[in-house]
Amino acid sequence: MQVPAQVEYEKATSVEQALALLARYAPGARILAGGHSLIPMMKLRLAQPEVLIDINAITGLRYIQPTNGELRIGALARHADLLAAPVASEHFAILRDAERVIADPVVRQWGTIGGSLCQADPSEDLSAAFAALKGSMIIHGPDGSREVSARAFHTGPYQTVVGPDEMLTEIRLPIRLDGGSAYMKVARRIGDWPIAAAGAAVWLAGDGDRIADVGIGLTAVGATHFVAAEAEEFLRGQPANEETLARAGEIAAEHCRPGSDQRGPADYKRHLVRELTARVLRLAISRARGQAP
Numbered sequence: 001m002q003v004p005a006q007v008e009y010e011k012a013t014s015v016e017q018a019l020a021l022l023a024r025y026a027p028g029a030r031i032l033a034g035g036h037s038l039i040p041m042m043k044l045r046l047a048q049p050e051v052l053i054d055i056n057a058i059t060g061l062r063y064i065q066p067t068n069g070e071l072r073i074g075a076l077a078r079h080a081d082l083l084a085a086p087v088a089s090e091h092f093a094i095l096r097d098a099e100r101v102i103a104d105p106v107v108r109q110w111g112t113i114g115g116s117l118c119q120a121d122p123s124e125d126l127s128a129a130f131a132a133l134k135g136s137m138i139i140h141g142p143d144g145s146r147e148v149s150a151r152a153f154h155t156g157p158y159q160t161v162v163g164p165d166e167m168l169t170e171i172r173l174p175i176r177l178d179g180g181s182a183y184m185k186v187a188r189r190i191g192d193w194p195i196a197a198a199g200a201a202v203w204l205a206g207d208g209d210r211i212a213d214v215g216i217g218l219t220a221v222g223a224t225h226f227v228a229a230e231a232e233e234f235l236r237g238q239p240a241n242e243e244t245l246a247r248a249g250e251i252a253a254e255h256c257r258p259g260s261d262q263r264g265p266a267d268y269k270r271h272l273v274r275e276l277t278a279r280v281l282r283l284a285i286s287r288a289r290g291q292a293p
Contacts, residue, residue: 002043002044003043004039004042004043004045004048005042005045005048007042007048007049007050007051007052008025008050008051008052009051009052009054010025010029010051010052010053010054011053011054011057012053012054012055012057012058013057013058014058014060015058015060015061015140015167015169018031018053018055018058018167019140019141019142019165019166019167021051021053022053022164022165022166022167023142023165025050025051025053026164026165027164028049028050028051029049029050029051029052029053029164030047030049030051030052030053031052031053031055031115031118031167032052032053032054032055032056033055033056033075033076033112033114033115034078034110034111034112034115035110035115036103036107036110036111036115037111037115037116037119037121038115038119055076055167056076058076059076060074061074061075061076061077061114061169061170062074062076062077062078062081063077064077064081064082064085064087064088065087066087066091066175069174069175070172070173070174070175071087071088071091071092071172071173071175072170072171072172073088073113073170073171073172073173074113074114074169074170075112075113075114075115075167075168075169075170075171076112076113076114077112077113077114078108078109078110078111078112078113079099079102079103079107079108079109079111079112079113079116080105080108080109082095082099082113083095083096083099083100083108091173091175092133092173092181092201093180093181093182093287093293094129094132094133094181094182094183094199094200094201094284095126095129095183097182097183097184097199098125098126098128098129098183098199101125101183101185101187101190101191102125102126102191103191104190104191107191113126113171114168114169114171117130117137117153117160117168117171118160118162118168119158120154120156120157120158120159120160121157121158121193122157122158122219122220122222123193123194123219123220124219125183125185125194125197125219127150127153127154127217127219127226128183128197128198128199128217128218128219128223128226129183129199129217130150130171130173130217131150131151131199131215131217131225131226131227132181132183132199132200132201132215132216132217132227133150133173133174133181133201133215134149134150134151134174134201134215135149135150135171135172135173135174136148136149136150136171136172137149137150137153137168137170137171137172138168138169138170138171138172139161139162139166139167139168139169140166140167140169141163141165141166141167142165142166145169147172148161150171151225151226151227152225153225154225154226176203178203178204178212178288179201179202179203179204179213179284179288180201180202180283180284180285180286180287180288180289180292181199181200181201181202181284181287182199182200182279182280182281182283182284182287183197183198183199183200183280184197184198184199184276184279184280184283185197185198185219185276186272186276188263193220193263194219194220195220195263195264195268195269195272196218196219196220196221196258196269196272196273196276197218197219197220197276198216198217198218198219198228198252198273198276198277198279198280199216199217199218199280200214200215200216200217200277200280200281200283200284201214201215201284202214202240202281202284202285202288203288204240204285204288204289208240208288208289209239209240210237210238210239210240211235211236211237211238211239211240211244211285212236212237213236214232214235214236214281215227215232216228216231216232216235216248216252216277216280216281218252218256218273218277220258220263220269221256221257221258221269221270221272221273222256222257222258222259223252223255223256223257228251228252228255228256228277229255230251230252230254230255231248231249231251231252231255231277234247234248234251235248235281240285242282245277245278245281245282245285246278248277248278248281249273249274249275249276249277249278249281250274252273252274252277253270253271253273253274253277254270256269256270256273258270258273
């Protein structure tokens, strides 16, 4: 039976108290939210914090609401909250797509959005979705708050820009009415980590036939910051047709860096990136045109 190493436990009821505890115990402290990522790593001794700071009592961080042209998501919002939120599905179909294939209903009821992002697993679904949507993260620390692009949030596998005395408090997504988005993944079984996954957000020019702007997120395939930047650059200003989308998929596959592992060889993962990228772009464009739910 695998059990974590001995650890001290503290409970915070406010952001200020959580920050004070982090300052007291850093760098040996870890934030405990849903725990579905951290606890398994502790059982395997891959993570061995000296102190856990439980923030589940900070109810003010559990919200999903539109404010000043943005969708703002509190770090303690659960996956089930995001899946059930009409405002999220209305403006960001990619989030509905992604949440439907994350883990299972039990995990989605307890796992948190902020916890998933801060775990920074290279196969994490929402990191690719938020990167495609060009969102931003609000981080609180002893010197106040700062805003960081979702595309700069992750610095490597299991690493983020959040310092040992800081905590992620909110995710912000700009609400734009001229676009559509989608997310797809291939996994060995329902709810599993992806073999490969892609998400896209597309904003069309006035005539609906040309791509004005685009975001493409990739996960589990070694894409830098979860982004297919070269494919995005190719697509801007291009006609929204099958030839263009197919070429974007090829470019995304050429520039990602998947590794061979128990989920499949690298060549197979590149094939998935090529196909999934074209498919999510196609669906996002259909949604932007009002042709798909």
